[in-house]
Amino acid sequence: MPSIQLTPAQRKEHRADAHHLDPVVMVGGDGLTGAVKKEIDLALNAHGLIKVRVFSDDRTAREAMFQTLADELNAAPIQHIGKLLVLWRPMPAKVKVEDEDRMPGPRDFKVLKYSKRGGQRPEVKTLRVLGNQRLTAGGQVKRSKTKQTSVKKRSQT
Numbered sequence: 001m002p003s004i005q006l007t008p009a010q011r012k013e014h015r016a017d018a019h020h021l022d023p024v025v026m027v028g029g030d031g032l033t034g035a036v037k038k039e040i041d042l043a044l045n046a047h048g049l050i051k052v053r054v055f056s057d058d059r060t061a062r063e064a065m066f067q068t069l070a071d072e073l074n075a076a077p078i079q080h081i082g083k084l085l086v087l088w089r090p091m092p093a094k095v096k097v098e099d100e101d102r103m104p105g106p107r108d109f110k111v112l113k114y115s116k117r118g119g120q121r122p123e124v125k126t127l128r129v130l131g132n133q134r135l136t137a138g139g140q141v142k143r144s145k146t147k148q149t150s151v152k153k154r155s156q157t
Contacts, residue, residue, distance in 0.1 A: 004076035014078045018086045023053035032065055041073050048091040054083050106130050111139040
C-alpha cells in the first residue's frame with residue numbers, strides 16, 4: 001500500500017506533537033524482521049504517532065527502513081532525524097461493545113466484613129447501590145453530595 005501523503009503544514013504539526021515522545025520500538029542489529037513490523041503496527045494502532053529508534057550506523061539503510069515501514073504499514077513518514085524515525089497513521093475508530101446484560105439502575109455489590117477476632121469467618125453482605133450513591137472502601141454506602149449554590153444565587157431564585 002502507498003504511504004499517506006501529508007502537506008508540509010500537517011507534517012510540521014505532527015513533528016511538534018512527536019517532540020516530547022519517547023521511542024516505542026527499537027530496531028536492533030537484525031533489522032526489520034516480521035516481529036518488529038508487527039510491533040510497529042500495533043504501536044501505530046494504539047498511539048497513532050510513534051518514534052522508532054534504529055541501532056544502525058548506516059544512514060542509507062535507515063532511510064530505506066523508513067520508506068519500507070511507511071509503505072508496508074500505510075503510515076505517513078513524518079521525520080528521520082539521526083537514528084530516530086517518526087511515523088504517523090490515523091488511529092482506527094474504536095468499536096463500542098454493546099453489553100445487552102448491562103442496564104442502568106441499582107447495582108448489587110458483595111462486601112466482606114472481617115471480624116475483629118482473627119479466627120472467625122468474614123461476614124458477607126450484599127449491598128444495593130443506586131445511581132446517586134457510591135460504595136466507600138470501608139463498605140459503607142454514601143450518597144453523592146448536592147451541588148452547592150452560592151448565597152447570591154439562592155437569594156435570586
